[in-house]
Amino acid sequence: MFEYLALAHQVPEEWRAQSAVFSELFFVFLAVGTLVGVVVVSYTLLHLYRNRDDGTDPKGFEAPQLGELPTGQSGGKSSKLFLSFGLSAIIVISLVVYSYGLLLYVEQGPSGDVADEQNMEVEVVGIQFIWxxxxxxxxxxxxxxxVPQGEVVRLAVTSDDVWHNFGAPELRVKADAIPGEYSHTWFIANETGTYDVKCYELCGSGHSQMTAEINVMEEEEFDEWYEKAGANVTETPTPTPDDHGGDEDEGGGHGSQPAHGDAATNARMGVAA
Structure with missing residues (x-):
């Protein structure tokens, strides 16, 4: 039927939806932050109790000098200080490397031969006040x-008039819609159903009503809809971003935008499901 639907429906294990990636990042940082917080607070409370003022003169207490590291102190105080510095550096560097790897995946999306075959590309055009x-x-x-369930959906987002911002919170998808440029993003919806879409850039008096939805369908159901809707197309097919020099530039991943003619008229010529 269609190449990206002819392959297996099951998403490979190494492919993860953006929502899953961001949820993982959140819980990892939450867990590490909670663990570090518990250790630091417990250690602080322990020493507050040990060094409380009980009315007697402390013996062997060596207060650190202002502006100096306690390298010459006895009792392992200096080693504890540098151990805490070292552990802090290891934790921070590990989180940076871990986060960078996940965010790089979010930026580029799934890759490989199977991913390239299963990519589905859709042009998204923001028009006051519709998508x-x-x-x-x-x-x-x-x-x-x-869109079909479990497929990699790549979006090329642009605008026909003013700045908009395409966002689907549940799928963790968000991209600027800029006149004359394309913003590229992607998502994988692993569960069927509908997901809300909103405009997140103030674009005029009808901004709050500029909503849409993403309808995630089972593969067979989408296959049937796609074939039926394509058979009903009588107008010249709308050019895709690749037909208009959609190569990403070095700065923001945008390309040139095709002319859409009468945007409001074209937008209302959509094929109903």
Whole structure:
């Protein structure tokens, strides 16, 4: 049928949705922060108790001098200080490396031969105050993006008038819609259902009503809809971003934008599901 639907439906284990990646980052930082906090607070309370003022003169207490590291103190105080510095550095560097690897995956998306075959590309056009979705077979839909479950969906987001911002909070997807440029993002929806889409850039009096939804369908159901909708297309298929020099620039991952003609008219010529 279609190449990206002809492959196995199951998402490879190494592919993870952006929502799963960000959830993992959140819980890892929460766990590490909680553990470090418990250790630091417990250690502080322990020494507050040990060194409390009990009315007697402390013996053998060597107060550190202001502005000097206690390298010459006895009792292992200096070793404890440098041990804490070393552990802190190890924890911070480990979190930075770990986070960078995950965020690099979020930036680039799944890769490999299977990922390239299963990619589904959709052009997203923001128009006051609607969202238009253009598929590579010429199908246009308005305010509803239909996608198959478990597939890599890559979006090329642009605008026909003013700045908008395409965002689907539940899928952790967000991209600027800028006139004359493309912002690229992707997502994988592992569960069927509908997900809310909103505009997150103040774009005019109808900004709060500029909403849409992502309808995640089972593979067979989407296959049937895609074929039926494509057969009903009578207009010239809408050009894809690649047809208009959609190569990403070095700064923000944008390309040039095609001319859409009468945006409001074209947006309302979408094929109903």
């Amino acid at each position: 238009q979705f253009n598929y590579d077979n010429g199908v246009q839909t308005t305010d509803t993006l239909y």
